[in-house]
Amino acid sequence: MSGWVKVVGLGPGAETMVTPEVTAALDAATDIVGYIPYVARVAPRAGLTLHPSDNRVEAERARAALDMARAGRRVVVVSSGDPGVFAMAAAVLEVLTPADDTLDVQVLPGITAMLAAAARAGAPLGHDFCAINLSDNLKPWALVERRLRLAAEADFAMAFYNPRSKSRPEGFAKVLGILRDACGPDRLITFARAVSTPDERLVTVTLAEARPEMADMRTVVLVTNSLGRRAGRFVYSPRSVPAGPDPAGTPA
Amino acid sequence: MSGWVKVVGLGPGAETMVTPEVTAALDAATDIVGYIPYVARVAPRAGLTLHPSDNRVEAERARAALDMARAGRRVVVVSSGDPGVFAMAAAVLEVLTPADDTLDVQVLPGITAMLAAAARAGAPLGHDFCAINLSDNLKPWALVERRLRLAAEADFAMAFYNPRSKSRPEGFAKVLGILRDACGPDRLITFARAVSTPDERLVTVTLAEARPEMADMRTVVLVTNSLGRRAGRFVYSPRSVPAGPDPAGTPA
Numbered sequence: 001m002s003g004w005v006k007v008v009g010l011g012p013g014a015e016t017m018v019t020p021e022v023t024a025a026l027d028a029a030t031d032i033v034g035y036i037p038y039v040a041r042v043a044p045r046a047g048l049t050l051h052p053s054d055n056r057v058e059a060e061r062a063r064a065a066l067d068m069a070r071a072g073r074r075v076v077v078v079s080s081g082d083p084g085v086f087a088m089a090a091a092v093l094e095v096l097t098p099a100d101d102t103l104d105v106q107v108l109p110g111i112t113a114m115l116a117a118a119a120r121a122g123a124p125l126g127h128d129f130c131a132i133n134l135s136d137n138l139k140p141w142a143l144v145e146r147r148l149r150l151a152a153e154a155d156f157a158m159a160f161y162n163p164r165s166k167s168r169p170e171g172f173a174k175v176l177g178i179l180r181d182a183c184g185p186d187r188l189i190t191f192a193r194a195v196s197t198p199d200e201r202l203v204t205v206t207l208a209e210a211r212p213e214m215a216d217m218r219t220v221v222l223v224t225n226s227l228g229r230r231a232g233r234f235v236y237s238p239r240s241v242p243a244g245p246d247p248a249g250t251p252a
Numbered sequence: 253m254s255g256w257v258k259v260v261g262l263g264p265g266a267e268t269m270v271t272p273e274v275t276a277a278l279d280a281a282t283d284i285v286g287y288i289p290y291v292a293r294v295a296p297r298a299g300l301t302l303h304p305s306d307n308r309v310e311a312e313r314a315r316a317a318l319d320m321a322r323a324g325r326r327v328v329v330v331s332s333g334d335p336g337v338f339a340m341a342a343a344v345l346e347v348l349t350p351a352d353d354t355l356d357v358q359v360l361p362g363i364t365a366m367l368a369a370a371a372r373a374g375a376p377l378g379h380d381f382c383a384i385n386l387s388d389n390l391k392p393w394a395l396v397e398r399r400l401r402l403a404a405e406a407d408f409a410m411a412f413y414n415p416r417s418k419s420r421p422e423g424f425a426k427v428l429g430i431l432r433d434a435c436g437p438d439r440l441i442t443f444a445r446a447v448s449t450p451d452e453r454l455v456t457v458t459l460a461e462a463r464p465e466m467a468d469m470r471t472v473v474l475v476t477n478s479l480g481r482r483a484g485r486f487v488y489s490p491r492s493v494p495a496g497p498d499p500a501g502t503p504a
Contacts, residue, residue, distance in 0.1 A: 016276070019363065021268035058491070086491075090378030093488040101484050107371040109363050111271065118336040118360040126342030127391075128399055130382035130408060138377075139493035147380055147406045154402035155395075156382060192356040232353050236345040239310070239338075241391035 002104065002239015009082040010041055014196035017111045025076050025108060033065045033090070034078035042078065056137070058091040066095065069103060082112035086133045086161050113220040114159035116178045117192030120202055122234030123132035124190055124222040127241070129157035134175060136168065144171075145178060152182035155187045157237045158223040161214040173212040179223065188235050190222040192213055204235045254356065255321035260340045261334040261362015262293055266448035269363045277328050277360060286330035286340070294330065308341035308389070318347065323356060326394050334364035338385045338413050365472040366411035369444030372454055374486030376442055376474040379493070381409035381466045386427060388420065396423075396432060404434035409489045410475040415467040425464040431475065432459045442474040443467055456487045 006025045011017035024033070031049045032042050033114045039052040053061050065075045079087035089107045096105065118125045134144060151158055164172040179187070185208035193201045193216065203214065207223075215221055224237045258277045263269035278284070283301045284294045291304040305313050317327045331339035341359045348357065370377045382403045388396060403410055418422040431439070437460035444455045445468065455466065459475075467473055476489045 011271070011357070014273070016273035017271050017361070019263070019269050019271055021266070024268070082367050082371075084367060084375045084377055088380075089371070089375035090488045090491045092377075093374050093483045093486050094490060096483045096486070098484070105486075107374065109269070109367045109371040111361050111363065112367060115334050115336060115361045115364060119334075119341070119361040122345050123336045123341035124361065125336055126338075126345075128382070128384045130380070130403075130406075132380045138491050140495045143407075143493055147408070150402050150406040151382075154382075154399045154406075156399070231345045231348045232350070234345050234357075236342045238346060239342045239390050241395055243392045 003072040003074060004104035004106070005065050005075045005077060005092065006093050006106045006108055007071040007079070007083045007107040008075045009079050009087070010038060010197045011111040012081055012113050013194065017116065017196055019108070019110065022108050022110060028074055028113040029076040030073045031068055031075045032078060033061055033075060036082050038078045042138070058088060061094055062088065062092040062095045065092065066100065066103070073092065079110070080113070082110045083107055085112045085131065086108065113161065113195065116195045117190070117202075117220045117222055118159070120192060120195055121190045121222060122231065123203060123236035124188070124224045124228060125157045125159060125237065126239055127157055127227070127237040129159060129237075131159045131161065133161045135162040135165070136171065136173060141171065142250075145174070148178045149182055150173060152179065155225050157225045157228070159219040162217060163219055164212065164220050165217055169212070172215055176207065176210050176212060182240065183223070183226070187226070188224045188228045190235060191219050192222065193219045195220070204230070214215050217250060255324040255326060256356035256358070257317050257321040257327045257329060257344065259329040259331070259335045259344050259357045260360040261331050261339070261364070262290060263363040263441060264265060264333055264365050264368040264448045269368065269448055271360070271362065273361060274360050274449055280326055281328040282321050282325045283329060285313055285325045285327060289376045290332050301359055303335055310340065311347055314340065314344040314347045317344065318352065318355070321357075326468065326490045332363070332365070334362045335359055336361065337383065365413065365447065366474065368447045369442070369454075369472045369476055370411070370448055372444060372452075373442045373456060373474060374483065375488035376440070376476045376480065377409045377489065378491055379477050379479075379489040381411060381489075383411045383413065385413045386423060387414040387417070388423065393423065396424070400427060400430045401434055404431065407477050409477045409480070412473040414469060415471055415473050416464065421464070424467055428459065428462050428464060435459060435475070436477070439478070440476045440480045440482065443470045443471050444474065447472070456482070
């Protein structure tokens with residue numbers, strides 16, 4: 001039997017947000033590869049070997065998955081959310097070799113955290129938006145700051161992944177400062193923690209009220225565009241921007 | 253029985269990409285509301301009334317859905333992809349009234365077109381990225397152009413929805429011109445049409461090779477960041493940006 005690798009997204013947490021094609025891939029697999037907490041979401045069964053690994057070993061994990069597939073195993077590489085959003089799809093492609101041209105490699109999408117969080121909050125990403133990984137493990141911090149300022153200038157709604165870690169508690173405070181400066185104190189910001197799990201917690205405040213400790217590494221942070229508003233318990237960025245003075249030009 | 257509205261995402265087309273929670277909502281509904289081709293994706297059954305409506309009547313459609321829920325019906329508003337990405341979630345929230353505070357309104361996420369397309373292509377959105385609706389039905393064209401230039405300056409990977417319509421064939425040609433100018437001729441661009449349907453067609457070329465007619469209204473267009481590259485049949489934006497000279501500063 002010829003091996004394959006499917007790089008799949010498990011969604012944000014709830015079983016009810018896992019797509020049928022991902023469930024079928026998990027059912028057909030001989031091996032599951034991924035970060036410890038994501039592999040823990042796959043039920044053990046006879047004939048299935050689980051290969052949990054630690055954070056920050058994505059390249060080694062990807063190589064191990066490809067090696068097993070070359071040897072005829074049916075390997076699922078699991079990511080939380082969607083594998084193409086700050087997750088394992090790029091990591092696997094980065095270590096693919098020309099000899100793998102005939103290897104069966106597929107990427108199967110999942111519900112990414114920002115869209116699960118946006119749905120719970122209403123539609124804060126309901127107009128043009130951007131997604132930024134605030135971790136500076138994989139890029140210079142100066143680039144994070146630059147992208148924040150340009151995103152605000154473009155008046156994008158924004159989604160932030162990995163807002164805060166113990167190793168750089170000051171980074172997210174800087175992010176909030178840049179946003180307040182660029183977007184004004186009244187802009188709406190939503191902290192969505194562990195959406196669709198028993199630990200889910202959502203809070204929407206203004207940038208003036210936002211505090212760094214409202215986010216941790218299980219939180220995705222959403223900011224509306226300049227036209228964002230509340231509707232009852234919901235928050236949304238309207239679908240339309242009226243013609244006339246550019247709203248992005250007048251923060252606060 | 254009290255009524256409800258669930259604004260759901262049907263994913264890009266394939267049944268295997270519809271989440272179980274969306275399937276359960278469709279099964280529990282008395283009424284399905286949405287744009288004609290999306291309502292057509294829901295199987296008719298006894299006790300279910302289908303309410304297909306034309307494009308560009310989103311506000312009326314949203315009001316009708318809320319009216320039915322207030323009258324005790326169980327209403328599913330369907331969008332293709334994800335309801336929070338250029339779709340019906342914001343439209344419903346825009347017409348919600350203070351009297352609806354006790355009405356059961358939920359948004360259920362789906363696999364949005366750009367992430368289904370990115371998965372098929374590899375991981376072109378594997379680093380910070382933005383999503384822009386190229387239609388100027390709901391915003392001034394000047395704002396589209398401004399966002400394109402700022403997104404390129406930020407070196408975001410990019411996803412474009414609604415790239416081309418019969419009513420404005422020249423718009424997408426302008427977009428390609430701006431991108432060539434801002435990103436250089438060698439940047440990789442993927443045209444992903446009708447992903448996960450029998451009409452699926454994917455092609456990746458350089459900006460120099462890109463032609464407006466490669467896109468239609470069923471196409472989502474993906475552009476890598478400045479570090480984007482090919483790996484066999486795949487294309488991806490690498491997870492890392494090395495420290496040192498800013499790659500965004502050196503297009504072409």
